[in-house]
Amino acid sequence: MDTLNDEKIKELKIIANKIRKSIIEMLFKAGSGHPAGALGMADIFALLYFHVLRHDPKNPLWEGRDRLVLSNGHICPVLYASMAHAGYFPLEELETLRKFGSRLQGHPHREFMPWVENSSGPLGLGLSQAVGMAIADRIYAGDKTIYALLSDGEHDEGNTWEAVMLASKEKLSNLIVIVDRNNIQISGNTEQIMPLGDMSEKYKSFGWFSQNVDGNDLQEIYKAIYKAKNHKGGPSVIIANTVPGKGVKEWENDYKWHGKAPNINEADMALNELDSLYA
Amino acid sequence: MLNQSIKINTKIFNDDVEKISSRDGFGSGLLQAGYDNENIVVLSADLSESTKANLFAERYPKRYIEVGVAEQNLATVASGIAAMGKIPFITSYAMFSPGRNWEQIRTSICYNNQPVKIVGSHAGLSVGPDGGSHQALEDIAITRVIPNMVVISPCDSIEAKKATIACSNTKNPTYIRLARNNTPTITTEETPFEIGKAHLYFVPEIGLAHVGIIATGPILYNAIIAAHELEKKGIKVKVLNLSTIKPLDTESIISLAKETKAIVTVEDHQITGGMGSAVAECLAQNYPVPIELVGVKDVFGQSGTPLELEKYYEIDTSHIIEKVEKILKRKI
Numbered sequence: 014m015d016t017l018n019d020e021k022i023k024e025l026k027i028i029a030n031k032i033r034k035s036i037i038e039m040l041f042k043a044g045s046g047h048p049a050g051a052l053g054m055a056d057i058f059a060l061l062y063f064h065v066l067r068h069d070p071k072n073p074l075w076e077g078r079d080r081l082v083l084s085n086g087h088i089c090p091v092l093y094a095s096m097a098h099a100g101y102f103p104l105e106e107l108e109t110l111r112k113f114g115s116r117l118q119g120h121p122h123r124e125f126m127p128w129v130e131n132s133s134g135p136l137g138l139g140l141s142q143a144v145g146m147a148i149a150d151r152i153y154a155g156d157k158t159i160y161a162l163l164s165d166g167e168h169d170e171g172n173t174w175e176a177v178m179l180a181s182k183e184k185l186s187n188l189i190v191i192v193d194r195n196n197i198q199i200s201g202n203t204e205q206i207m208p209l210g211d212m213s214e215k216y217k218s219f220g221w222f223s224q225n226v227d228g229n230d231l232q233e234i235y236k237a238i239y240k241a242k243n244h245k246g247g248p249s250v251i252i253a254n255t256v257p258g259k260g261v262k263e264w265e266n267d268y269k270w271h272g273k274a275p276n277i278n279e280a281d282m283a284l285n286e287l288d289s290l291y292a
Numbered sequence: 293m294l295n296q297s298i299k300i301n302t303k304i305f306n307d308d309v310e311k312i313s314s315r316d317g318f319g320s321g322l323l324q325a326g327y328d329n330e331n332i333v334v335l336s337a338d339l340s341e342s343t344k345a346n347l348f349a350e351r352y353p354k355r356y357i358e359v360g361v362a363e364q365n366l367a368t369v370a371s372g373i374a375a376m377g378k379i380p381f382i383t384s385y386a387m388f389s390p391g392r393n394w395e396q397i398r399t400s401i402c403y404n405n406q407p408v409k410i411v412g413s414h415a416g417l418s419v420g421p422d423g424g425s426h427q428a429l430e431d432i433a434i435t436r437v438i439p440n441m442v443v444i445s446p447c448d449s450i451e452a453k454k455a456t457i458a459c460s461n462t463k464n465p466t467y468i469r470l471a472r473n474n475t476p477t478i479t480t481e482e483t484p485f486e487i488g489k490a491h492l493y494f495v496p497e498i499g500l501a502h503v504g505i506i507a508t509g510p511i512l513y514n515a516i517i518a519a520h521e522l523e524k525k526g527i528k529v530k531v532l533n534l535s536t537i538k539p540l541d542t543e544s545i546i547s548l549a550k551e552t553k554a555i556v557t558v559e560d561h562q563i564t565g566g567m568g569s570a571v572a573e574c575l576a577q578n579y580p581v582p583i584e585l586v587g588v589k590d591v592f593g594q595s596g597t598p599l600e601l602e603k604y605y606e607i608d609t610s611h612i613i614e615k616v617e618k619i620l621k622r623k624i
Contacts, residue, residue: 080375080376082372122403123403123404123405124403124404124405130375131371131372131375131400131404132399132400132403132404134399135395135399138368138371138396138399138400141364141365141367141368141369141371141372141396141400142368142369142371142372142375142400143372144365144369144372145368145369145370145371145372145373145374145375145376145380146372146373146375146376147372148333148357148369148372148373149333149372149373149375149376149377149378150376152333152354152355152378153376153378155376171364172364172365172368172396175359175360175362175364175365176365176368176369178360178362179359179360179362179365179369183357
């Protein structure tokens with residue numbers, strides 16, 4: 014199927030909303046963390062975990078699973094919430110985020126939570142790891158799709174571009190990269206800190222199949238993933254133009270919410286707003 | 293005398309002793325490991341001829357990836373390959389890997405605990421004419437400090453081959469330190485090698501030793517020559533080959549310290565944070581005895597022949613002898 018039907022879209026929207034609420038509850042209880050990117054990516058995570066990924070939450074280390082590499086580990090509340098809602102572990106465990114002894118480390122650590130594919134946090138490392146996975150899958154004749162989720166800000170890192178070149182050279186058509194193009198990074202807007210310009214064109218010039226989509230529009234993202242999966246001969250990138258803080262009007266597009274947890278009043282307000290969307 | 297119970301090369305004191313580089317030993321070990329285990333993948337950062345990874349590339353082209361001059365990518369791509377259950381060997385000069393890409397190794401390889409094998413060639417002053425920019429003298433320090441990492445510094449081509457094959461069968465991230473130049477063959481095929489186990493290569497003919505020398509890498513040769521000279525002067529010395537720097541063979545080190553009450557360490561690396569530091573950390577906590585450290589003293593190297601550099605930076609045989617004589621006076 015190259016499109017989602019209305020019923021599926023509604024179902025995924027409800028799931029994305031649940032993921033957003035979990036993110037806010039987790040961050041409030043943790044007292045620190047990164048809400049903006051996590052909220053902005055909730056639609057993409059809902060789509061991946063509940064429709065696109067070949068995986069089995071009851072058998073997380075199943076060898077035949079697709080691989081999802083989250084590179085910008087600071088948005089892990091959306092990863093943990095998606096995994097919990099998908100059935101990897103109990104929803105109650107989300108409350109342990111960033112607490113001592115928790116499997117849900119402040120940035121994902123594979124030694125604590127072996128069901129994440131990679132430890133992450135330090136930026137610019139994820140695409141290379143995904144490229145390595147895609148190379149291994151190709152050498153050993155696998156049939157997996159490797160998904161790498163990157164932030165726009167981590168394209169400041171040279172390591173990311175080293176991986177961009179290698180993926181193209183190796184013609185990794187089993188690799189799909191989704192870039193969270195939300196235009197913010199920790200100390201300001203991306204175009205002020207380090208202009209990234211037209212990311213889609215940049216990838217194209219490196220030989221990638223490149224698409225630009227509204228990263229909060231499930232249908233658009235799905236169509237792009239479908240096209241990417243069917244693209245042969247090289248790697249694919251989807252520049253997902255997302256709204257940071259998506260779902261909570263007051264926080265949307267404000268870089269100050271990149272790395273600040275809500276207090277009780279802010280969390281209450283945000284949860285009420287999300288509740289009103291899908292009562 | 294040479295400890296012949298472990299079959300050391302009997303020609304070691306001859307002028308025409310065979311000389312082969314440890315990187316050559318790695319190259320042939322890698323071929324063997326690649327033949328034995330089809331999960332081995334090799335990555336290169338544009339230096340495959342220098343590192344001898346080219347031998348593997350010719351034999352197993354499908355399991356060989358050239359990433360270009362990009363050592364950060366070299367390490368992180370290998371982490372991804374290892375995450376798929378494979379055993380990647382990454383090859384470059386020690387200065388660039390683990391030098392340039394330290395944080396990638398720390399985070400994507402060791403923090404993930406992936407069995408990537410990091411092979412750094414051209415380590416130490418023995419690089420020679422290329423000069424200080426290319427002489428990795430800090431690599432032992434920066435690798436042994438990372439949790440999960442195993443650090444091996446083979447003394448010759450035969451030991452390098454054995455270390456390569458041995459580490460291809462383990463699940464640990466591992467650093468193998470190699471040298472560029474042809475250096476004397478110290479061991480034989482029969483000499484035992486086990487990761488984490490040090491062996492005595494030189495022992496007194498009779499009785500207890502007065503001083504224990506602990507050496508790592510090809511410079512072990514200088515330590516053995518020094519011991520041989522000292523023997524003629526009536527100073528009895530034991531020489532321990534500490535080819536695995538992490539995990540440290542504390543048992544062998546402490547036992548040597550108990551016998552000799554005086555230890556001299558020898559390495560082609562900075563004294564700070566290197567093998568000698570590891571030995572000092574061990575002995576200070578377990579069995580404190582006087583220690584003298586032979587190594588580079590907080591300065592960068594420069595161009596020159598390996599022999600000129602050894603002498604100038606005081607890691608040659610005569611300086612080892614000097615340190616042994618000095619520590620005899622410090623003995624309590």
